[in-house]
Amino acid sequence: MEMLALLIPISLFLGGVGLVAFLWTLKNRQYEDPDGDANRILGTDYDDRPKS
Amino acid sequence: MATLAPSLSACPACVAAPAAEALADRRAEKEAGLVLSLPTAHCAVCISDVERALVTMPGVRSARVNLTLKRVSVAASSDVMADTLIARLKSIGYPAHELDPGLLSATETDKRGRDLLMRLGVAGFAMMNIMLLSVAVWSGAEAATRDLFHWISAAIALPTLAFSGQPFFASAWASLRARRLGMDVPISLALILASSISLYETFASGHHAYFDAAVSLCFFLLAGRYLDYRSRAAARSAAEELTALEVPRATKVAGGEEAVVPIAELVVGDFVRVRPGARMPVDGIVIEGASEIDRSLLTGETLPVPAATGTAVSAGEVNLTGPLLLQVTAAGRETSLHRMADLVAVAESAKTRYTSLADRMARAYSPSVHILALAAFSVWLYLTRDVRLSVNIAAAVLIITCPCALALAVPAVVTAASGKLFRKGLLIKDGTALERLAEVDTVVFDKTGTLTLGAPEAAGLGGHPREAKEVAAALAGGSAHPLSRSLSAALSADGIIPATVAAIREVPGFGVEGEWNGQSVRLGRAEWVGAEPAAGTATYLRIGSGRPEAFAFTDRLRPGAEEAVEALKAAGKRVILLSGDTEVPVAQLARELGITEWRSGQRPEEKASRIAALQDDGAKVLMVGDGLNDTAALASAHVSISPASALDAARVASDIVLLGQDLAPLSDAVRIARQTRRRIKENFGLSFAYNLIAVPIALAGLATPLIAALAMSTSSITVSLNALRLK
Numbered sequence: 001m002e003m004l005a006l007l008i009p010i011s012l013f014l015g016g017v018g019l020v021a022f023l024w025t026l027k028n029r030q031y032e033d034p035d036g037d038a039n040r041i042l043g044t045d046y047d048d049r050p051k052s
Numbered sequence: 053m054a055t056l057a058p059s060l061s062a063c064p065a066c067v068a069a070p071a072a073e074a075l076a077d078r079r080a081e082k083e084a085g086l087v088l089s090l091p092t093a094h095c096a097v098c099i100s101d102v103e104r105a106l107v108t109m110p111g112v113r114s115a116r117v118n119l120t121l122k123r124v125s126v127a128a129s130s131d132v133m134a135d136t137l138i139a140r141l142k143s144i145g146y147p148a149h150e151l152d153p154g155l156l157s158a159t160e161t162d163k164r165g166r167d168l169l170m171r172l173g174v175a176g177f178a179m180m181n182i183m184l185l186s187v188a189v190w191s192g193a194e195a196a197t198r199d200l201f202h203w204i205s206a207a208i209a210l211p212t213l214a215f216s217g218q219p220f221f222a223s224a225w226a227s228l229r230a231r232r233l234g235m236d237v238p239i240s241l242a243l244i245l246a247s248s249i250s251l252y253e254t255f256a257s258g259h260h261a262y263f264d265a266a267v268s269l270c271f272f273l274l275a276g277r278y279l280d281y282r283s284r285a286a287a288r289s290a291a292e293e294l295t296a297l298e299v300p301r302a303t304k305v306a307g308g309e310e311a312v313v314p315i316a317e318l319v320v321g322d323f324v325r326v327r328p329g330a331r332m333p334v335d336g337i338v339i340e341g342a343s344e345i346d347r348s349l350l351t352g353e354t355l356p357v358p359a360a361t362g363t364a365v366s367a368g369e370v371n372l373t374g375p376l377l378l379q380v381t382a383a384g385r386e387t388s389l390h391r392m393a394d395l396v397a398v399a400e401s402a403k404t405r406y407t408s409l410a411d412r413m414a415r416a417y418s419p420s421v422h423i424l425a426l427a428a429f430s431v432w433l434y435l436t437r438d439v440r441l442s443v444n445i446a447a448a449v450l451i452i453t454c455p456c457a458l459a460l461a462v463p464a465v466v467t468a469a470s471g472k473l474f475r476k477g478l479l480i481k482d483g484t485a486l487e488r489l490a491e492v493d494t495v496v497f498d499k500t501g502t503l504t505l506g507a508p509e510a511a512g513l514g515g516h517p518r519e520a521k522e523v524a525a526a527l528a529g530g531s532a533h534p535l536s537r538s539l540s541a542a543l544s545a546d547g548i549i550p551a552t553v554a555a556i557r558e559v560p561g562f563g564v565e566g567e568w569n570g571q572s573v574r575l576g577r578a579e580w581v582g583a584e585p586a587a588g589t590a591t592y593l594r595i596g597s598g599r600p601e602a603f604a605f606t607d608r609l610r611p612g613a614e615e616a617v618e619a620l621k622a623a624g625k626r627v628i629l630l631s632g633d634t635e636v637p638v639a640q641l642a643r644e645l646g647i648t649e650w651r652s653g654q655r656p657e658e659k660a661s662r663i664a665a666l667q668d669d670g671a672k673v674l675m676v677g678d679g680l681n682d683t684a685a686l687a688s689a690h691v692s693i694s695p696a697s698a699l700d701a702a703r704v705a706s707d708i709v710l711l712g713q714d715l716a717p718l719s720d721a722v723r724i725a726r727q728t729r730r731r732i733k734e735n736f737g738l739s740f741a742y743n744l745i746a747v748p749i750a751l752a753g754l755a756t757p758l759i760a761a762l763a764m765s766t767s768s769i770t771v772s773l774n775a776l777r778l779k
Contacts, residue, residue, distance in 0.1 A: 035120040036117060
């Protein structure tokens with residue numbers, strides 16, 4: 001039972017990290033072109049570095 | 053579905069104010085760029101081809117393809133014109149059109165969708181965490197541990213509900229203020245009641261807390277609402293795109309100089325130059341020049357009409373042969389085009405509003421849920437005199453009956469169906485259009501531009517002497533008139549090599565003339581050539597003083613028209629043809645397609661009143677039309693479809709837009725619509741069946757949070773899976 005004191009904060013923290021990541025993707029407009037994103041991974045452009 | 057609509061629009065509070073300024077800034081920056089529509093882009097290669105081609109052009113700073121919307125936004129210095137970009141894209145095989153970015157800005161900064169998605173995400177993450185804690189409680193956590201878990205759940209659930217539940221609270225409040233009982237009232241009541249009861253139970257270290265149920269309820273409902281919003285937004289942005297296709301500009305002539313100006317800046321008395329092939333931007337009188345004009349979009353006539361000094365022209369007509377100088381008699385809202393559109397608005401408001409299946413369901417649903425919960429409370433209070441227990445049971449009833457499945461039932465099916473139809477080239481503009489389409493038993497077609505392409509094609513070429521065909525090919529090659537172009541294409545497809553004709557000269561409004569073997573030759577209008585005009589569309593050739601030859605044209609059938617009519621007849625629909633054109637071509641087309649009921653020479657009012665008469669007899673009419681003369685009919689029909697080539701007034705008036713050339717998807721659309729309605733009904737049946745089992749359990753006081761969570765998830769998932777069965 002003592003483990004709970006550790007595990008619960010950890011699970012809440014991980015959930016929080018996920019939420020923050022989601023909000024970040026939303027702010028960065030990453031849901032505007034789902035079809036395009038699915039296809040872009042197949043392209044050979046900017047394979048060596050991210051497009052600035 | 054329509055019940056969900058007002059909640060979105062009646063919710064100004066949830067359109068977040070923060071970051072609005074930042075968005076406004078970003079929009080201003082975007083508007084400085086160019087937006088092109090790329091109808092053929094579909095894969096990874098298209099993306100990189102287009103972006104690479106554009107970025108290497110001088111003055112272009114960046115180009116980004118959006119494949120979902122089939123658009124490319126280009127940031128470029130102000131001296132880069134859209135035409136040069138379009139020419140470059142065309143040279144690498146991608147046809148593109150310029151879009152008016154001003155009209156598109158609403159979808160670019162799609163705040164409402166992102167707002168819903170944010171609330172959905174927050175609810176989802178909170179749900180996962182609370183479920184994790186609840187599983188521990190369900191599997192037997194006791195006393196202090198259980199209380200701790202309940203407290204943590206409360207700490208997550210209450211802020212989440214306060215944030216994610218806002219769309220429901222706001223719309224419930226709005227509907228209460230309007231003295232209505234919308235679907236959002238029981239939803240809000242269930243959310244608030246469940247969380248306050250659970251909070252009280254947690255204080256009193258009770259056994260049951262419904263935090264997980266409340267949050268997952270919120271999550272599923274938001275998912276339904278987001279799906280609904282997405283399909284709406286996709287339709288709206290494509291409809292906007294169609295409107296934005298016609299960038300409204302005109303060439304104004306002032307003091308001997310020509311300048312391209314927005315149509316909105318034109319005033320009565322201005323002079324406007326209209327090049328051959330362009331559409332009249334305003335109503336006006338021809339001051340200078342001779343030409344022919346194509347009025348088919350306005351009246352349905354296939355034959356071009358001659359225009360000379362003094363002819364009055366209307367906005368929307370197409371100038372065919374010679375440049376014209378117009379004096380503006382009416383511009384903008386005053387033009388006949390706009391007056392027609394206003395007529396449509398009147399017809400539309402007179403149309404009885406269709407109550408969607410979801411609306412009818414919600415109307416019966418809300419009161420019965422409230423009554424049920426209230427009854428549960430009073431009966432248990434009377435039997436046990438225990439307020440706490442009675443409130444708990446009433447809350448359980450509200451949670452269990454809460455319309456998760458009901459809220460997902462319609463949007464999930466409509467999303468699946470409209471996605472399917474979009475891939476077939478049909479764009480659903482109105483949420484209830486599919487339901488209405490499913491009821492159709494009579495289909496009314498317009499002729500020109502709908503069943504036919506509205507473009508003439510040379511017919512019966514075999515009957516002309518080879519010599520005449522060679523001369524005709526040479527003369528037709530020297531003109532951009534649609535009849536000439538079509539004739540020249542047909543002749544070269546026949547393997548005719550044009551004769552050597554010297555001094556070819558186009559006489560705007562009449563035809564083409566030249567010299568061949570020392571004789572003067574003419575190809576053009578009957579009276580100019582000196583021939584007897586024949587019935588139907590034709591152009592005439594005269595060699596020297598010989599007998600004139602008539603080259604006849606027929607309007608080509610739209611691909612898929614035959615299949616569509618056949619499939620509709622096979623499905624037992626009554627097919628009717630109403631056309632503004634003259635009798636001969638209409639009769640011929642009706643015979644060709646096997647349509648027995650047809651009328652020619654119909655004026656716009658006649659079309660509309662014919663449809664009204666059919667509907668008075670109890671028929672559900674689907675109108676398919678493209679011209680301005682069809683708009684009133686389109687607006688008054690039960691449901692309407694127009695091709696993308698239609699005038700925007702017609703597209704605005706119709707519920708569904710056909711994006712491709714092919715008419716064949718029409719019968720698919722009717723079939724899918726019927727299937728959609730069946731799936732929606734099945735979904736309602738499923739959620740009822742689930743209520744039939746779960747409600748007695750809740751009324752008997754046997755419902756636990758575990759049962760509520762199980763019932764809710766299984767019903768939502770079955771409903772969504774059933775929607776995906778759509779073929």
